[in-house]
Amino acid sequence: MPSIPSLSALRRGSRSTGELAPVPSPANNSVIVDCATYFDGVRQSSCERPDDAIARVRAHGSGFVWIGLKEPEMADMAEVATSFGLHELAVEDAINAYQRAKIEQYSSSLFVVIKTVKYVEHESALKAVEIVNSGEIMMFLGADFIVTVRHGDHSGLAGLRQDLERDPARLALGPAAVMHAIADRIVDQYLAVVESVEDDIDEMESLVFDPTAILRTEQIYLLKREVLELRRAIAPLSAPMRRLAEMPNVFVPPEIRTYMRDVEDHLQQVSERVMAFDEILTTLVNAVLAQVATRQNEDMRKISAWAAIALVPTAVAGIYGMNFDFMPELHWTFGYPLALVLIAGICVLLYRTLRKRGWL
Structure with a gap:
């Protein structure tokens, strides 16, 4: 994989002019999905440039900026990183997809990575090629800003932003309220996906013990692989959510931590169900292998x-x-x-x- 130049490298490339390397204007850049400033929970005019937006908020002494990005490149992140003082290691992680769910704290921001999942509709578990599709949402959380970076077509936040804007009292709590709403929405999506996967497992279990059905172990292994992908998305998130819920953090007010406990509790329930899925599928594989051995003995x-x-x-x-x-x-x-x-x-x-x- 070719190396991606760091933010400091981009700065060094234009040291002679004292400015960052040229980047596309956010107003014309499709990478920036939405950008807005909020005062007392009410949305103001959309921001054309990140540096102007954060300067307006800091001059006002309250409010925050929320910028949403989709699959940015390094050049797309350069101006945003400079305007909000984002750490270059976190910026590189935000550009590279397939990050593990985690929380990293820097001096000026909190970097949060959450995996998103989507259930792929199919006629039957026996005919499915893919059951779970995963993506990522990454958040840079500061005292007066939140930058969301998403990877994957199913991880959009437009509906969530509209819901939050209809509740100014909630947005008035600051960027941490946005972070909580995103985490809560993703965990709710986990629950919906888990329930759909559970239906597939029930169907597979019925077929295993149906004497007239023809079932191959490959079909169970496919479902087991998809459950493993779901587990990889959900399980690593437990520790970061517990950390946000229990440990004091300068970027997360105490009232938001209270709500994060509820998110962490729901996540724990989902994680336990996914663990149970893996055990059930292992049992089904053993049952199919036992049936094959029994049929072979009968034939002999x-x-x-x-x-x-x-x-x-x-x-x-x-x-x-x-x-x-x-x-x-x-x-x-x-x-x-x-x-x-x-x-x-x-x-x-x-x-x-x-x-x-x-x-x-």
């Missing part, structure tokens, strides 16, 4: 039983096929019919005995 018993029956005529025919003159009943008129009756009688007796014992 049937083959052995028919081989034992076939051995009788083979042995008698082999003995009388040696063409000796002096053999019992060789020249008797009824010798041949008697041999056939004897063979048939022994075969019928073996068949009834083996069937009575369940081999046939």
Whole structure:
């Protein structure tokens, strides 16, 4: 993977002019999904430049700026990082997707990474190729700003922003209220995905114990792999959410920490359900393998039983096929019919005995 230049490298590249390397104007940059300032929880005019927006807020002495970005490149983040004093290591993490859920605190901001998940609709768990799709939302939380960076098409925040703007009292609590609303919305999405995956597991469980169904272990392993992806998105988030809920933080007011406890509790419930899914699927795999072994044993018993029956005529025919003159009943008129009756009688007796014992 090619290395991505750090923010300091971009600064060094334009040291002669004393300015950052040229970046696209946020007003014309589709990477910036939305940008607005909020005073007393009420949205003001949209900001055209991040530095002007934060300067307006700090001159006013209250309020905050909320900027939403989608899959930015380093050049897109340069001006935002400079305006809000974001740490360059966190900026590089925000540009690179597939980060682990975490919280990192720097002097001027709190960096939060939360994985998002989406349930992929399908006709049946047996025909599904993908069940869970994941993305990321990253947040830079400061005293007077919040910058959200999302990766993935299903992690949009437009609806959430509109809901918050209809509740100025909640937005008046500051950027931490936005961070809580985002975390709460994502955990609610976890719950919806978990319930849908649970339906798939129930369907798979019914098929495993249906004697008329044909089920391969590959189909269960696919579902197990998707549950593992869901677990990787959810499980690492427990520790960061507990940290936000229990430990004092300069960027998270005490009243917001109270609400974060509720988010952490819901996340714990979802995590426990996902752990149970993994155990259930492991049990189903073992059940399918046991059924396969049982069917193989039954097949071998049937083959052995028919081989034992076939051995009788083979042995008698082999003995009388040696063409000796002096053999019992060789020249008797009824010798041949008697041999056939004897063979048939022994075969019928073996068949009834083996069937009575369940081999046939």
